[in-house]
Amino acid sequence: MKQEEIKENGRRDFIRTAAIATVATAVCGATACSCSSKKEVAGTKVKLLSPDGEIVEIDSAYLNHQEHMAIVSKLEARQGIAGKKFVMVVDLSRCKNARKCITACQKWHYRPEETEWLTVKLLKDSDKGAPYWFPKQCFHCDNPPCVKVCPVDATFKRQDGLVLIDNERCIGCKFCMAACPYSTRVFNWDEPEMPMDVASLVSNPETNLPAKVGTVEKCDFCPDRAREGLLPPCVDACPNGVFYFGDENEDTVTNGEETVSFTQLIKERAGYRFLEELGTKPRVYYLPPKDRQFPVERGYENLPDKLKARFKDIMEPKVKP
Amino acid sequence: MELTTYQQEALDRQKSTIEKFGNKTWLWTIFFLIWIMIGGYALYLQISKGHIVTGMRDNVVWGLFIVNFIFFIGISYAGAIIAGLLHLFKVPWGKPIIRLAQLMTIISVVVGPIFILLCVGRFDRLYFLFIHPRLQSPLTWDVLAILTYFVGSVLFLYMALIRDFAVYRDAKLDIPGWKQKLYKILAIGYRGAASQKRHLLISQNLLAMIMIPLSIIVSSILSWIFGMTLRPGWHSTIFGPYFVLGALYSGCGVLIVAMWVYRKMYKLETYFTDKHFKNLGYAMLVLAAGYGYFTFSEYFTDWFGSAKWDSEVIHKLFSVHDYGWWSLFTNLFGILIPIMIVAIPATRKTNLITIAAFVMVIALWVKRYLIIIPTLETPALPMQDTRMEYVKYSATWPEWALTIAGIATFFLFFTLMSKFVTVVPVSGLEDTNQHHASQTETASAINEQVQPA
Numbered sequence: 001m002k003q004e005e006i007k008e009n010g011r012r013d014f015i016r017t018a019a020i021a022t023v024a025t026a027v028c029g030a031t032a033c034s035c036s037s038k039k040e041v042a043g044t045k046v047k048l049l050s051p052d053g054e055i056v057e058i059d060s061a062y063l064n065h066q067e068h069m070a071i072v073s074k075l076e077a078r079q080g081i082a083g084k085k086f087v088m089v090v091d092l093s094r095c096k097n098a099r100k101c102i103t104a105c106q107k108w109h110y111r112p113e114e115t116e117w118l119t120v121k122l123l124k125d126s127d128k129g130a131p132y133w134f135p136k137q138c139f140h141c142d143n144p145p146c147v148k149v150c151p152v153d154a155t156f157k158r159q160d161g162l163v164l165i166d167n168e169r170c171i172g173c174k175f176c177m178a179a180c181p182y183s184t185r186v187f188n189w190d191e192p193e194m195p196m197d198v199a200s201l202v203s204n205p206e207t208n209l210p211a212k213v214g215t216v217e218k219c220d221f222c223p224d225r226a227r228e229g230l231l232p233p234c235v236d237a238c239p240n241g242v243f244y245f246g247d248e249n250e251d252t253v254t255n256g257e258e259t260v261s262f263t264q265l266i267k268e269r270a271g272y273r274f275l276e277e278l279g280t281k282p283r284v285y286y287l288p289p290k291d292r293q294f295p296v297e298r299g300y301e302n303l304p305d306k307l308k309a310r311f312k313d314i315m316e317p318k319v320k321p
Numbered sequence: 322m323e324l325t326t327y328q329q330e331a332l333d334r335q336k337s338t339i340e341k342f343g344n345k346t347w348l349w350t351i352f353f354l355i356w357i358m359i360g361g362y363a364l365y366l367q368i369s370k371g372h373i374v375t376g377m378r379d380n381v382v383w384g385l386f387i388v389n390f391i392f393f394i395g396i397s398y399a400g401a402i403i404a405g406l407l408h409l410f411k412v413p414w415g416k417p418i419i420r421l422a423q424l425m426t427i428i429s430v431v432v433g434p435i436f437i438l439l440c441v442g443r444f445d446r447l448y449f450l451f452i453h454p455r456l457q458s459p460l461t462w463d464v465l466a467i468l469t470y471f472v473g474s475v476l477f478l479y480m481a482l483i484r485d486f487a488v489y490r491d492a493k494l495d496i497p498g499w500k501q502k503l504y505k506i507l508a509i510g511y512r513g514a515a516s517q518k519r520h521l522l523i524s525q526n527l528l529a530m531i532m533i534p535l536s537i538i539v540s541s542i543l544s545w546i547f548g549m550t551l552r553p554g555w556h557s558t559i560f561g562p563y564f565v566l567g568a569l570y571s572g573c574g575v576l577i578v579a580m581w582v583y584r585k586m587y588k589l590e591t592y593f594t595d596k597h598f599k600n601l602g603y604a605m606l607v608l609a610a611g612y613g614y615f616t617f618s619e620y621f622t623d624w625f626g627s628a629k630w631d632s633e634v635i636h637k638l639f640s641v642h643d644y645g646w647w648s649l650f651t652n653l654f655g656i657l658i659p660i661m662i663v664a665i666p667a668t669r670k671t672n673l674i675t676i677a678a679f680v681m682v683i684a685l686w687v688k689r690y691l692i693i694i695p696t697l698e699t700p701a702l703p704m705q706d707t708r709m710e711y712v713k714y715s716a717t718w719p720e721w722a723l724t725i726a727g728i729a730t731f732f733l734f735f736t737l738m739s740k741f742v743t744v745v746p747v748s749g750l751e752d753t754n755q756h757h758a759s760q761t762e763t764a765s766a767i768n769e770q771v772q773p774a
Contacts, residue, residue: 114708121705136702145551151460152449171449172372172442174382175460179550183700186379187442190371213371214442275701278551310705 070204080158085248092289097299104237117219132289138219139282146176170215353733360726363719381714393433398536399572400426417592484748554696570608574678613656655684
């Protein structure tokens with residue numbers, strides 16, 4: 001019974017996705033057919049549902065790749081990518097608050113400047129301690145406090161380790177935001193502004209698009225890109241290779257330039273997890289800021305005043321008389 | 322329904338309150354409705370523009386609405402526990418105030434949950450709570466608990482009302498036909514026969530026995546919405562009992578104030594006597610001491626342990642630059658002054674007890690604010706945000722308007738209910754001055770009732 005239901009839902013989701021894909025390709029495909037007739041035929045045929053409801057076979061070369069188009073059904077998006085266990089390692093010794101990761105993330109997810117799924121904090125662990133830059137995404141905890149408290153199964157843990165949100169299920173109670181000890185989640189307090197074509201996309205937890213008013217959202221580790229073998233934009237954009245993203249099952253992480261063994265990296269560089277004592281078991285590891293590549297001031301000096309104000313307390317402490 | 326002369330007198334005294342609506346009542350009703358309409362406009366703004374119109378932001382995700390929710394739900398639990406205890410222990414002086422406690426229960430359990438709904442970003446998806454429920458979420462526990470509790474308290478009030486409905490039905494009151502008919506339907510053919518009496522009493526006893534533990538459970542579940550999170554000031558093992566006691570304490574205060582208001586308005590000095598104020602005052606004293614003890618142990622352990630995160634919250638609560646003055650206000654007027662007013666015989670007077678209770682209720686509202694907001698303003702990672710509204714919570718006018726609308730709804734329901742049923746129950750009322758003489762009589766009567774015929 002349950003199985004049938006899942007099948008049925010899955011099929012419907014597929015048809016819906018396929019239908020939209022078809023509409024999209026019909027628009028782009030029209031130009032593809034007429035103008036780029038020189039395009040070489042790939043030979044592989046793809047079955048698609050036409051707007052009239054017929055199944056048509058089209059050569060894959062005529063299909064235009066649409067970014068942000070969910071390639072899996074909502075049901076698959078809840079299960080995750082089989083055999084994977086995503087993990088991230090953040091090398092604190094390399095971060096100089098270049099903030100390229102933040103803008104890349106915002107660009108990819110169509111989020112405004114003030115919405116930072118990925119943020120860089122300036123931490124100072126003790127009075128005499130040295131301040132260091134601390135990039136922070138969602139930790140995709142293995143014991144996620146946010147998932148525990150969700151009353152409607154809108155946020156969930158997948159088999160590949162990711163914690164995602166279905167923003168068509170979320171009722172906006174914000175309990176997950178109160179429960180997350182890392183202030184990872186953000187809320188759409190008003191109607192989010194998105195380009196027309198993005199706003200009309202079919203919502204999927206893997207793309208987190210389009211954003212919806214009155215719902216919660218957060219860093220998703222870009223599983224739609226992972227399915228295509230791409231790294232998250234923050235990893236790609238970082239000029240210093242701070243972020244290593246990879247698969248714990250394969251024991252491999254990469255920052256785009258070098259690919260290393262995950263266990264080896266953690267072992268050699270004394271990797272740790274933030275606030276381990278909370279028992280949330282994050283999937284993000286940090287490498288301590290030892291032998292730094294940049295002095296901490298490098299991330300502060302050239303900031304616009306608005307951003308400088310965030311870190312002023314730590315960078316320019318008031319001397320007590 | 323046969324009434325004793327004492328009961329007949331109680332009916333005659335209160336008859337006018339349910340017969341006539343009166344110009345004054347109309348004025349009050351319209352006054353409350355205006356506030357509710359202003360709240361309605363604020364709600365319209367909140368739904369059409371999003372939660373951006375509130376003062377809530379990504380750090381302080383819950384604000385006044387949750388504070389009001391805890392406040393009203395707390396009053397409700399107190400009403401059920403007080404009414405249940407007075408009923409079960411057959412406290413002779415308790416009879417006249419049971420109705421008031423039960424009305425308080427039902428009205429606040431209607432008003433309270435409205436506020437948690439206001440907190441929800443997507444009104445249109447509320448039914449997801451029922452079609453996609455997840456049992457491990459404390460919010461789901463709360464939905465189940467409050468619904469159960471609501472049904473229980475409706476039944477509890479109704480059981481207590483049946484005999485009165487029968488009285489109103491038979492009393493030939495000067496009321497419109499529909500009201501007469503409604504009383505007749507609601508009395509479900511109660512005639513005061515021995516078997517009817519017995520069944521009703523057993524049902525009431527059972528419901529009282531269910532409602533007391535249910536209130537404690539539901540109140541604890543409410544506290545667990547906060548206690549189950551990993552946040553300083555919330556993640557505490559005493560949060561369950563702390564909330565139960567806080568609920569009882571503030572509810573006790575509301576009951577005292579309600580008694581005072583109705584005594585003045587409907588001239589019920591015969592039933593709400595100084596003794597009632599004194600006795601509830603004693604209850605308030607004990608609860609204040611208990612609440613003070615919990616507050617002290619909560620703050621003291623956090624302060625003495627001085628873990629970094631806990632200390633930050635404690636510092637905010639006691640720093641004069643943050644919430645220091647409010648903390649002083651809650652602990653002074655919410656705990657110390659009520660204790661002193663009741664403890665010193667010279668100040669143990671009806672009016673003073675009422676004033677103390679009234680200020681204490683406000684102080685406990687502020688206390689709920691101090692439980693919720695400072696904790697949310699203290700995340701584990703530094704905020705490092707330059708947007709002031711994200712760093713510090715300050716409620717906006719729509720939030721205040723909806724808060725006032727909620728209070729107005731509470732008063733409006735009370736006004737309307739007091740025009741439908743007598744504030745002091747007529748049936749079962751005994752003259753407590755002659756109580757000693759008739760005590761043995763009553764006891765044997767109860768035994769008779771309970772034993773199968």
